Amino acid sequence: MADNYKYIGKYVPMQDIREKVTGKLKYVGDMKLHGMLYGKLLLSSIAHGIIEDIDTSQSELLPGVECIFTYKNTPNNKYNSHKWYEGHKVPEDETMFTDKVRFVGDKVAAVVAKDLETAERAISLIKVKYKELTPVIDPEEALKESSPKVHGDTNLIFSKELKYGDCEDEFSKAEFIVKDRVTTPKVHHAAIEPHICLSKIDEFNNITVWSPCQGIFQIQLIVSQALGIPKSKVRVIKTAMGGSFGGKTHPILEPISAYASLVLKKPVQFSMDRSQVIIGTRTRHNMIGNVKTALNKEGIILARDIDVLVDTGAYFTNGIAIAMAMGKKISRLYKIKNQKYNVNVVYTNTPVGGPCRGYGSPQIHAITEINIDNAAKMLNMDPVELRLKNLLKPYDKDLGGGTDIGNGRVIDCVKYGAKAFKWKERWPKIINNGRYVRGVGMACVTHGNGYFGAYPDFLTTYVRMDTDGYVTLKQTVQDLGCGTVITMKQIAAEVLNIDINKIHAAEGDTLVTPYDSAGTQASRVTYVCGGAVKKACELLVKKIINYCALILHCTEDKIVMKNEMIWCKDNTSYKLSYKEAAIIIEDKYDSALEITNTYTSQANPAVYAADFAEVEVDTLTGLVRVTDLLAVHDIGKAINRTLVEGQIQGGAQMGIGYALTEEIKIDAGGNIKSNTLSKYHLINAPDMPTVKIILIEEGDEYGPYGGKSVGEIATNGIAPAIINAINHTLGINITTLPATPERIISALKEKKKLSLYRG
Template identity: 50%
Template sequence: MDAKPAHNFKYVGRSIPIEDGAAKASGSIKYTGDMVVDGILYAQLVFSQVPHARIKNIDISEAMAVPGVVKIYQRDNSTQIKFNSQMWFAGQNAVEDQELFPEVVRYIGDTVAAVVAETKEAALAAADLIKAEYDTLPVVIDPEEALSGQVALHDSGNPFFTMEANCGDVEAVLKTNAGVVVEDRVETPKIHHAAMENHVCIAVPDHRGRMTVYSPCQIVYSVRLIVAKVLGVPYHKVRVIKTPIGGSFGGKQEVTLETYCAYFAKDLNRPVKIEFDRWASIVATRTRTKTIGYVKTMVSPEGKIWARDMKYIVDTGAYTSNGRAICYAMAKKLFRLYRIPNQHYQALAVHTNTTIAGAARGYGSPQVQTIAEINLDNAARHLNMDPVEFRLKNLVHPYDADPSGGPDLGNARIIDCVRKGAETFGWNAKWSQPKRAGRWQTGVGMACATHGNGYYGAYQEFGTMTIRMLEDGSIMLNAGLHDLGNGTVTAMKQIVAEVLDISLDMIEAPEADTDVSPYDIGCQASRVIHVCGANAMQAAEELRSLFIIEAAKILTCNEAEIALEDGRIWRNGNSGNTMSYGQMAAMIQQKNQVELIRTVTYQAPANPGSYAANFVEVAVDTYTGFVKVVDVVAVHDIGQAINTGFVEGQIHGGIQMGLGMAIAEDIDYDEKSGIARGSRFSKYHLVNAPDMPPVRVILIEKGEEYGPYGAKSIGEIATIPITAATVNAINHALNANLTILPVTPDKIMAMLTEQQNK
């Protein structure tokens, strides 16, 4: 724990260790896979081995003979209700094209059948014996090939969705033929979230006909919605409990195993568990969208961006999932980082016979901003201008408006980020360093990014929390919290502790349980600190007011005379006679007959931008194509850190993830067979400890009006700028324009070989 109290805060800003750290470090915390439930059954899904086919026949005879098999599910004996696994609120307009057991399998990993058995081993053995016969259908893997519509996976056709967003008049500006036009095609890969915990779920039916779902999820109310739909029961018959989660990064945001688990548990009236292995987590849950961007940027000779025309092909895989929502989310970011008077954005969403894409840390934002930032570096290069200088001419300023009509940007401090980062990194010297011949070529790159703070401006953005002071003075914050391992619960406690001036160990803030947590739309959209944190702050403030009102009655004084500090309360001027909060709370109960409780629904009034700039130095081995990332400086405008250590932790982890997208990670589907090449960790390499660069984090903390204590989001933006910054550094090192990500050694060597042959 560091000793830095930011500003005059007592709890906010401090690097207090995560509250369940000891339970995690001792191995005593129980994740869903560690939970024991009496009489539980195990379900094993049977995955399609072909990328696109109509199922002709499924032979389960051998599988049924395996001792311990309870039931085998397939289309004929199961519900055929359709749903969309990313719906998170009732009445959401989303294409419902998923079923538990589709008639047509659309990717390798689609669900053909499922075995439920007394043991995991029996379920697995029986699943291996199920034989499906297929009538194969034409396959499309390449998203650009999918655009032709020759292979349609659903009635919605291919592309199944297109949208546009605009400001100014791009066409008119382009027609002037003034300035410099820089065009790029950039491709980002399908990425696996790679939470260390695989997907897992337990569903337990009870005597009242209710279903309790234990899920390491991000949105309990989304799980409830979709499970209730698949079970065909009212919402109050489903209880969803968010369990300790071994990482998510969006991978556990959508409802995947919960539907199967609950459906089997209801049908058999016994608890059921499903636990995926790594192959299934990679191939049969969700991925980041593969995204291909065509960007055309028109700049003035002085380096002002006049216009930008962008077309993004968004590959959402075999089902629609969030394929429409993500196109909107992508669009928003592109109007909120630079002052570009004329912009046109077009997204074309396609289905391919690959794993379903879905939420993934940044929700499309890393893809589109990576593409745009690579193009901007090329624009700077065409102008023969330092990319830092070029960006500084064009970046947004605090309190700019969003030209596409979104919420105002708030205290947008990206210029501070770039200035501070360039200075700390030593950009000027490194950028202008002359190239030397030799095997290792060094280069530097940078990139900027923005991300949101909740759904305000797009969807309803509110939540409810109940806070109580118990009669011993301890605090319960009851809310739909989902800690993904990033420290949400601890951060909420810090906010409450700051308001009530009480130590953290006197506060409990349990995670989401639909039976007891008020409604909240969960951990998504970088909303938790900015929206839930403000909710917690307001709830705590109202509790504090109530406490003061009631205490004033006890102490027979004015409310203004009441003093609170460090869990003790007294009447001003009478500090020799203090009481603990508990003593006072008990007296308030006895004498005033009042419970110290407040329930607060908070509606977010704003959605400012979080901002970041990353600076990267790489050394590229021109003999092998190996990229060594030597140095990273990450500067983030986060308003105010609630827990500085957690913020740094998010940035470190985000950089590990974004580096993977830049240079290593790609699920990579074979164009003919549809088989994922990167379907295991031995074939899908995450950056490990030896290859992780040192990271210097700098926080710009200049506050944000509506954030709790001025705080803005960090979790998603942390992974955005590093990818383009790294690719830009590689291209700087090699004087190249590598734009197909990840930039792996084989792509680098192919480019160098081509350069040599010229």
């Protein structure tokens, strides 16, 4: 799409890229405060049990140990680490420490010492006596009345049915019904920076917490609640972050670090190693989905029934939110007039589920898109053609939510993608080279742009043009390493027609930056936060024009602002620089060129992607390589092409891992078998195909310059596209992720048995 923008839609590097690549950027781990102490955690080694005794005597004798914290000497205030505003109603079942451990990785004790080595040594000397209880690991077992209970008297903590139309009637007369059971795993976020934070107390007992987090006001709320102190006594400063992918949304260490600082009156830094992060923080929820779809012989979907069991692990966190988020997605992709979605959320004695890139979309789309491909197989139809018969068109109504989908371009994604990928030529041809077999598959997915209509979704932005001609932009953003700050600067620079390097912008600080109701989550940053910047800057332009019309003795409609100069169309010989205008306005009119504006999200349009994959399968070992990948995204407008393409490539890497290798494996006793990166297998650079990208840029009414989200949807469709490619290539039906070599070989053996049985 041609445009005359100076910054929007361009390739612009991140604001801190030079500091990152030269090692100059300071993370929490680089911070050293006078008298700073170091904290480490002791995590539970059993999945379920009562702590009968904690012997810390040997640790206390160790020189350099300042204090040891357990459930005996810390507040017992309950909280939910997913709660992000005061009125947020969520079950509260977490405490700082506990006398009943509920998973391998639960917090048992903390040591604070003068150096990290002493803290780690002291942790190893603590002896814990447990009364072991029987754990429940399988979510289906957790549903049974006879199962061990994680909390209270039931493991079923949330149940909901959403439906519209008449599914039962359509299924009773359907010509074709296709059923699938799809299982998705717990996975680790694998951010390069493990969890860490630093707290400091001042002379007035105010606590400052430095945290690489996704929501400073959420951290402030939970710290205050856990410690039982007013929010105003807690200041949270967002620091440089080495990735998150949702894993640093919830405060894990912050309440403990803050309390230790409060007690010891010294700065305290807490950190976790990789193994602790894998087992003791958050995971992507594992799920079991049973789906059946009714179709007619032309391939029109008549009805769909989806039943999902969500394993939230040992604590509730965002169990309701993830369940409902999936329910919102199923009516925003295909035009299905009759649909039922039933979801149950259960506790198990396993690592805790939480926000993870995609927020339920990778799971629900794996469940439904594998099923769609199997429907195409049953009808002997091209999977692309089947999808095109049923996909929603721009501004179609979301039958489940009542609103329309906005300018959603999923059909364009599929059509352009199929053409570029040469789908019609490649899909019918399975390339069989004996041991190695190649074939293709695809999937369509959707996602959202914030919380509009579900939760409070607003923020305040402050923008000021200073008397030096530079601009100060204050907004509570949390850059996860994906370029949030530079995106906001691009939008501001475009509106104000100013050199982007003259805009000063920083990240969130609860004492300095204005309030934001939701933080960096729900794919809301470009759409909502970017919209807030654009609106505030437009109001500033209006204010500048208003004053300059007075200065230049001109009507407002004749004022021109361009290249940091202001003039009247009727008199181009006299021009004011931005700097001169700001000085005159301050001196003559007793006013600063500043705006504070609260912006509320206006809509939540759908974003879409179609992902196309080619795989090569080694039929001897079951090893799968992704040899070609095309991602087509309906993005509205790419604000920063460097960042958009980077998000899509990174999302592909996570999606490939989700499809093929990544899984937190847990045995029957609740022990974590993949608690290091040598056992938890990420997709590395040599495993990655070239990721080809096509952007569909047709704009959106409310998005800044038409922009929509991309960060989460980038990973949503990769796994089902790969699984569909594997199944199509081998003639099998893998429905358990990841598709490991063992599972593929097992499926091939089963196929051979069936072939022999059928003669």
